[in-house]
Each structure stands twice: as structure tokens, then as C-alpha cells.
Amino acid sequence: MTDDRNRRARPAGATPAPRTAGTAPWIAMYHSVADPADDPYRITVSPQRLDAQLAWLRRRGLRGVSMRRLLDAARRGRARGLVGLTFDDGYRDFLDHAVPLLHRYHCTATVFVLPGRLGGDNAWDPLGPRKPLLDADGIRRAAAHGMEIASHGHTHIDLTAADDHALHQEVAGSRAALTDLTGQDVHGFCYPYGKADPRVLAAVRAAGYGYACAIAPGELTGPLALPRMHIGQRDTAWRLRLKQATGGPRGRTPRPEALTSAPAAVTA
Structure with missing residues (x-):
């Protein structure tokens, strides 16, 4: 009876979510959604590739959601079938290309933005366009x-090299600026370059964030240093399936306790 109900709940044409990743949701890390031809960092995916990747999630019986939704679902024991979708840096192409595709597949996402560079560009990337x-x-x-x-x-600096004043401005100051800008509570943080240490984690905790995303934080892994899976232009269906099963070369599936031990449930 349970299997029959699960089959009816899946989207048409979907296959069951794999058992290997069913107990702990994974978190995908994107950046820019545009033409990837001139990108030495390999952080850009084309709209066509993102479309194919979101379609792959749907076929697998998975749905992309924001980190707030993922963490809230995990605390209630209802995160099976969900994938966290994150987009770093806040590129303008997120609105142009990512949002329409996310809507097409009934997904949401978290976009990590830089209030000190509003309307600016990615000046921190010396090689890329x-x-x-x-x-x-x-x-x-x-x-x-x-x-x-x-x-x-x-402003996207290496927080592990910042002095105390700069660290406070980057962490607490950015949260205050975004709260003023959006009129909404800002619950999440993402470490520039994925770099963090105990001092930086302490600043994030003191600023009142409920969670923070990294890349592969090792022993720091927890609600304030959640590991993520880098997703790029080369990630076709078979590579996505391999990454989901193994944790991939840059990031891994977080342990269930890394999600469920985060403070204060949120619903937005």
C-alpha cells in the first residue's frame, strides 16, 4: 500500500529517488546562468544545461527548493525528495535565465547576494569576463x-584574512543591509570562496544567521558550514547521478544531523 501511494505521488515519468541519498538531502551550488564559453572558472551553466538538470531532478522524483524550505522540511522529517538549490554571487542572469526555469519546474532556490556591490560586477574574478x-x-x-x-x-572578500572590523561589516553588516533592502529577515549566509575557520563561524553565529553554506568544510561541517555540490556545464545526467551517489569531487551530501541540528525552524 505504501509503495502504491509513493508511486502516485511522483511526477509523471519520474523514477524513484535513489536510496543512497534518500536519508540526507543534498545541496547543489550554482553561480551564473549564461553562455559558458568564456569562463575559466567553470562556474557558468547555460540556460539549456540548467533546463536539462532541473528536468533530470524531476525525472528522479526530486524537487529543488531554497535552503530555508529544505532546513524546515528536514527538521520536520519531511526532506526526502528535496534538493537544496543555491546560486552564489547574485548575478543579474539569475533573474533573466534561472528564475523562469525554476518556475517551469516548480522549484525555488536561495540566491546569495552582495549588498556592497549592488549593480556592480564580479571584480573579484581576475581572469573571467x-x-x-x-x-x-x-x-x-x-x-x-x-x-x-x-x-x-x-563585498566578496576572503573572510579568514579579514580584520575584526571588516569581518563584522561583511557578516553582520551585510545581513542588516539586506534586511533593510528586502524588508524580510535574512536567515542564511554563504562564505565567499567557500573559505571559513572557527573565528569566521563565530562571527556568523553572533550575527544571528540560522545556517551558512560552504563548499567542503571538513571538520567544520554543521549548520553553520553546510557542504554543497558544485554543479557546472559538464554535469549531464550521468555525472549528476554519480555526484549524487558519491558526493562528487567538490562537496558532499551533508549528514542528516548537519541539517536537523540547525537552530529555530523557519517556514518562508
């Missing part, structure tokens, strides 16, 4: 489309 970032209106529009707005710091 300049990519415009969301301005204040773009961030509000992303929120209006149902996406979670979270902080990626104020």
Missing part, C-alpha cells in the same frame, strides 16, 4: 518570485 550583479530592484524582484535572499558577505 565581467558579469553584472543584481541591483536593489533585482534583488527585490527575485524575492517577489519566491526565491530566498541570503548574504554572500558585503
Whole structure:
């Protein structure tokens, strides 16, 4: 009887979510959604590739959601079949290309933005092409489309090398700025370059964030240093399936307790 109900609940044409990853949701890390031809960092996916990746999730009986929704579901024991979708840096192409595709597949996502670079570009990337970032209106529009707005710091610096004043501005200051900009509580943080240490985690905790995302934080892994899976242009269906099963080369599936031990449940 249970199997019959599960089969009826899946989207048409979907296959069951794999048992290997069913007990702990995984978190996908995206950046820009645009033409990936001129990108030495391999962090850009084309709209066509993102479309195919979201379709793959649907066929597997999975649905992409924001980190707030994922963490709330995990605390209630209802995260099976959910995947966290995160987009770092807050590129303007998130609105142009990612949001329409997310809506097509009934997904939401978290976009980590930089209130100190509103309407600017990715000046921190010396080799890649300049990519415009969301301005204040773009961030509000992303929120209006149902996406979670979270902080990626104020200006995208290496927080482990920042002095105490700069660290406070990047962590607590960015949260205050985004709260003023959106009129909503800002619950999440993402470490620029994925770099964190105990001092930086302490600053994130003191600033009142409920969770923070990293890349592969090792022994720091927990609600304030959640590991994520890098997803790029080369990730076709078979590579996605391999990454989901093994944790992939950059990041891994977080342990269930890393999600469920995060403080204070949220629902937005």
C-alpha cells in the first residue's frame, strides 16, 4: 500500500529517488546562468544545461527548493525528495535565465547576494569576463518570485584574512543591509570562496544567521558550514547521478544531523 501511494505521488515519468541519498538531502551550488564559453572558472551553466538538470531532478522524483524550505522540511522529517538549490554571487542572469526555469519546474532556490556591490560586477574574478550583479530592484524582484535572499558577505572578500572590523561589516553588516533592502529577515549566509575557520563561524553565529553554506568544510561541517555540490556545464545526467551517489569531487551530501541540528525552524 505504501509503495502504491509513493508511486502516485511522483511526477509523471519520474523514477524513484535513489536510496543512497534518500536519508540526507543534498545541496547543489550554482553561480551564473549564461553562455559558458568564456569562463575559466567553470562556474557558468547555460540556460539549456540548467533546463536539462532541473528536468533530470524531476525525472528522479526530486524537487529543488531554497535552503530555508529544505532546513524546515528536514527538521520536520519531511526532506526526502528535496534538493537544496543555491546560486552564489547574485548575478543579474539569475533573474533573466534561472528564475523562469525554476518556475517551469516548480522549484525555488536561495540566491546569495552582495549588498556592497549592488549593480556592480564580479571584480573579484581576475581572469573571467565581467558579469553584472543584481541591483536593489533585482534583488527585490527575485524575492517577489519566491526565491530566498541570503548574504554572500558585503563585498566578496576572503573572510579568514579579514580584520575584526571588516569581518563584522561583511557578516553582520551585510545581513542588516539586506534586511533593510528586502524588508524580510535574512536567515542564511554563504562564505565567499567557500573559505571559513572557527573565528569566521563565530562571527556568523553572533550575527544571528540560522545556517551558512560552504563548499567542503571538513571538520567544520554543521549548520553553520553546510557542504554543497558544485554543479557546472559538464554535469549531464550521468555525472549528476554519480555526484549524487558519491558526493562528487567538490562537496558532499551533508549528514542528516548537519541539517536537523540547525537552530529555530523557519517556514518562508
